[in-house]
Amino acid sequence: MDEAQTVPVRGRRVDTTAVDPSAVDHRYYDFRSQLRVVDTGDWLASFEQITRDWLEEKGYGVEGELPAVRKEDAFDLRLDGISLGEASAIRLTLAERGDQGEWRTEVLALADPDAGSWISITVRNSEGRFANRPRVVPRLLERIEVLDGRxxxxxxxxxxxxxxxxxxxxxxxxxxxxxxxxxxxxxxxxxxxxxxxxxxxxxxxxxxxxxxxxxxxxxxxxxxxxxxxxxxxxxxxxxxxxxxxxxxxxxxxxxxxxxxxxxxxxxxxxxxxxxxxxxxxxxxxxxxxPLVLREARRAFDRKAVDDRYRRSPARLDSTLRPGQERPPVWTPIPQGPSSLVRPERPLPVTPTSSPAGGPSPEVVEVPTPAPVIESPPPSPRTPAHRAPTPGSPATPSPEPDPHPGEIAPVPDGVRESVDTLLAFFGTDSVDDVITEVRMMRALLDEAAEDTQRLLVQRDKHADVALELELTVDDLERELSNEINRRRTAEQNARTLTIYREPTAEPDAQPVHPLDLEQPEQFSDIPEALDSLERFVVFTGKRSVIEELDEYDLNHLGAKRCWEGITALFDYARARADGVHDGNLHTYLMSTPEGYAGFPTSQYAPVESETTMGRRDLAAQRRLPVPAEVDPGGYVTMWAHLKLKQIGRISPRLHFHDDVAGTGKIYVGYIGRHLGISGS
Structure with missing residues (x-):
C-alpha cells in the first residue's frame, strides 16, 4: 500500500480477523448495549465529563461548549446536546479510520423524567470485524447507577x-x-x-x-x-x-x-x-x-443536517418539533458593507456604490461573518454614499455612478483578496457575486429541506422494517413448530408400522433417523449422524457445519438438513430392502410408502457446466471418503441438497452416492454455499 494512503490504527486493539462482508450479520459483531439509568442526580453532567475524559485519553480531546467538533485525518467526532421538551440528551459520534477499516462509535445519553433515562453505546466496523467493548462502558457503569430490570x-x-x-x-x-x-x-x-x-x-x-x-x-x-x-x-x-x-x-x-x-x-x-x-x-x-432513544437519535440527525446547512430562522423553525431548541443560524449584518465568503476561505469585500439616500445593497447572510472593512474617506472626485444621519440635513443626491459594478477603493492588502473573489466567480462585478451567493443559499435551503424529508422517509421505512422482522420471526417459529408436529406424526406412523409388520428381529433393524432425538441445531447433526452409519456416513468438518448455527436463528435450516439426511438414509435403505432399484432422482420422484422423501426441486445431481469446468471450483468439492470407496481418499461430490435460504447464505449438503458399491451415502460437506462460476 502507498505510504500516503496508510492511516495509523488508533483507539482499537489490533484485529486482523475480518470476515467476508457479503455474509456478515452485523448483529453478531457489533457492540450494542442499552442501559437503563436510575440515577437521580445530575448524571448527564457526569456522562459528559466521563465521555470527554475518555476522548482525551484516546488523543481526541475537545474543549468548549456543545457542540464540540473535531475533524482530523484519522478521525471525526462530534459531541452535541439537545433539548426535547422536558428531556435532555447528549450524543457522541466518533469515526476512526485506519488499516482495519472505519470504526464508528455512538454514545447516546437521554435524561427523560417521564419516559425514563437511558444510555446507549454502539460500536461497528466497516469491514465486519468483532467490536471490542469500549473502555468508556465500565466507567459509565461505575459512576452512574444503571439496572437491567431489577x-x-x-x-x-x-x-x-x-x-x-x-x-x-x-x-x-x-x-x-x-x-x-x-x-x-x-x-x-x-x-x-x-x-x-x-x-x-x-x-x-x-x-x-x-x-x-x-x-x-x-x-x-x-x-x-x-x-x-x-x-x-x-x-x-x-x-x-x-x-x-x-x-x-x-x-x-x-x-x-x-x-x-x-x-x-x-x-x-x-x-x-x-x-x-x-x-x-x-x-x-x-x-x-426504546422509542425514546430512537426519537432522540432522529432529533440529533435532524439537528446535524440543520447545523450543516445553517438554514435561515424562518425555514428552520418550520422543521422543529415542539420543545426542540433551534441550533445557531446564519446571522445577518444589519448595516454597513456585506461580507462574502468563498468556500473554505472567507474574503472581505466592500459593496458597490449606490446613490446616497437610496437603497443600499441587500445584506447577504453568510456562515461565518468576515471582518467588516470600512471604505476609505471619500476623495473629492468620489463622494461618500451613505444614508443621512438622524437629525442631520439630507444631502442632495449625487449624479449616478457612470461605472456601476466597479469596486470601491479598498486598503492595500485587501485588493488581492477581492480580485481572487471576483476571479473565483468569473466576474468583475460584486453585484454578480451577490446574486450568485443568493442562488447558492437558495440551493442550500432546498437541499436541507430535501434531506429532512429523506430523514423522515428513512425513519418510517426503519419502523416498517422492524415490524416486518418481528413478523417474520413469528412466522418462522410457527413453521418450525409445524415441522415438529409433522415429525411427531411420522414417528407415530413408523412405530405402528413396525408393530404391525415385525418382519425382522428388533436388534437387526438399523437405527432410523426418526428413532433419534431430532437435532436442535446444525452443530448437533454430526453427533446424530454417528448413529446412522449403517446407511449414511459423515466425512466432513464439524467446524464448518457449526458455523451455520449463527445464521439459522429458528433452526429451520437444521430441520431441513435433517429431512434431507432422512431421505438419503431411506433411499439407501429402500435399495437394501429391494423396495427401490433406481437412482436417487427416481426415488424422490416416486418415494415408496413408509419411506421419507425430499423435494426434487431441492436436489441437484450436478453443478452447472461452467462451474464443473473450473479446476479451482472442482477442488472445493473434492471431499473425503473411505479408502474402500476411492483409494485416494477423495472424490468430487457434485451432487448436493439445497437447504433453506438463511439470510444472505444458502447452505448446501454435498454427498457421494455409493449405494451400488458399499451400500452407503457419504456426506462430505454441510455448510455455506461453495464457490460457483461468476462468484
Missing amino acids: SELVDDTWAVQIQHLQEFLHVLGDRGRRAPVFVTAAPPGADLEKVRRWMSERSQELAGLAHSYVLDANANAALMQGLGPFMGVRPGTIRSFAPRPVAHDPSDALRHRVIGAARLKDSTLGSTQALVGRIARFEAATIVE
Whole structure:
C-alpha cells in the first residue's frame, strides 16, 4: 500500500480477523448495549465529563461548549446536546479510520423524567470485524447507577444452589429484563466451584451485555420442572435465555439459543469465548430499542443536517418539533458593507456604490461573518454614499455612478483578496457575486429541506422494517413448530408400522433417523449422524457445519438438513430392502410408502457446466471418503441438497452416492454455499 494512503490504527486493539462482508450479520459483531439509568442526580453532567475524559485519553480531546467538533485525518467526532421538551440528551459520534477499516462509535445519553433515562453505546466496523467493548462502558457503569430490570449487570458468574433458585427465577422472569441470561448446569456430584470457573472463563465477553449463571444439579432439575423439558439446560451445554421466557412452550424455546456439549468440547477456549460473545451481541441487537432513544437519535440527525446547512430562522423553525431548541443560524449584518465568503476561505469585500439616500445593497447572510472593512474617506472626485444621519440635513443626491459594478477603493492588502473573489466567480462585478451567493443559499435551503424529508422517509421505512422482522420471526417459529408436529406424526406412523409388520428381529433393524432425538441445531447433526452409519456416513468438518448455527436463528435450516439426511438414509435403505432399484432422482420422484422423501426441486445431481469446468471450483468439492470407496481418499461430490435460504447464505449438503458399491451415502460437506462460476 502507498505510504500516503496508510492511516495509523488508533483507539482499537489490533484485529486482523475480518470476515467476508457479503455474509456478515452485523448483529453478531457489533457492540450494542442499552442501559437503563436510575440515577437521580445530575448524571448527564457526569456522562459528559466521563465521555470527554475518555476522548482525551484516546488523543481526541475537545474543549468548549456543545457542540464540540473535531475533524482530523484519522478521525471525526462530534459531541452535541439537545433539548426535547422536558428531556435532555447528549450524543457522541466518533469515526476512526485506519488499516482495519472505519470504526464508528455512538454514545447516546437521554435524561427523560417521564419516559425514563437511558444510555446507549454502539460500536461497528466497516469491514465486519468483532467490536471490542469500549473502555468508556465500565466507567459509565461505575459512576452512574444503571439496572437491567431489577438486577445489575455484573462482570462475574453466579453459582445457584437450590436454596437460591427463587432469586434466579426472579431474574429470569423479570419483565423489565432486556439482557440475555447465559446458564450452564453442573452434573450431579460435580464440584460447583469448578464448574463456575469453567463458565466464568467462557463468559469474558458478556460484561455489560448479559448475565452469567451456573446451576447445581438440584436447581437445574427444579428449573426444568418449572419451565418444561424444552427449556432445560443439559450439563456441559450453555443456554442463553432471552427476556420473558414462556414456560412449557416449545415454540418459545426456539428463542433461547443453545451451544451444544460436543461443540464446546471440540472448541478452544478462545473460540468459545468469541462464540458466546457473538451470541450475546446478537441477543442485544435483536431487542427492540426504546422509542425514546430512537426519537432522540432522529432529533440529533435532524439537528446535524440543520447545523450543516445553517438554514435561515424562518425555514428552520418550520422543521422543529415542539420543545426542540433551534441550533445557531446564519446571522445577518444589519448595516454597513456585506461580507462574502468563498468556500473554505472567507474574503472581505466592500459593496458597490449606490446613490446616497437610496437603497443600499441587500445584506447577504453568510456562515461565518468576515471582518467588516470600512471604505476609505471619500476623495473629492468620489463622494461618500451613505444614508443621512438622524437629525442631520439630507444631502442632495449625487449624479449616478457612470461605472456601476466597479469596486470601491479598498486598503492595500485587501485588493488581492477581492480580485481572487471576483476571479473565483468569473466576474468583475460584486453585484454578480451577490446574486450568485443568493442562488447558492437558495440551493442550500432546498437541499436541507430535501434531506429532512429523506430523514423522515428513512425513519418510517426503519419502523416498517422492524415490524416486518418481528413478523417474520413469528412466522418462522410457527413453521418450525409445524415441522415438529409433522415429525411427531411420522414417528407415530413408523412405530405402528413396525408393530404391525415385525418382519425382522428388533436388534437387526438399523437405527432410523426418526428413532433419534431430532437435532436442535446444525452443530448437533454430526453427533446424530454417528448413529446412522449403517446407511449414511459423515466425512466432513464439524467446524464448518457449526458455523451455520449463527445464521439459522429458528433452526429451520437444521430441520431441513435433517429431512434431507432422512431421505438419503431411506433411499439407501429402500435399495437394501429391494423396495427401490433406481437412482436417487427416481426415488424422490416416486418415494415408496413408509419411506421419507425430499423435494426434487431441492436436489441437484450436478453443478452447472461452467462451474464443473473450473479446476479451482472442482477442488472445493473434492471431499473425503473411505479408502474402500476411492483409494485416494477423495472424490468430487457434485451432487448436493439445497437447504433453506438463511439470510444472505444458502447452505448446501454435498454427498457421494455409493449405494451400488458399499451400500452407503457419504456426506462430505454441510455448510455455506461453495464457490460457483461468476462468484
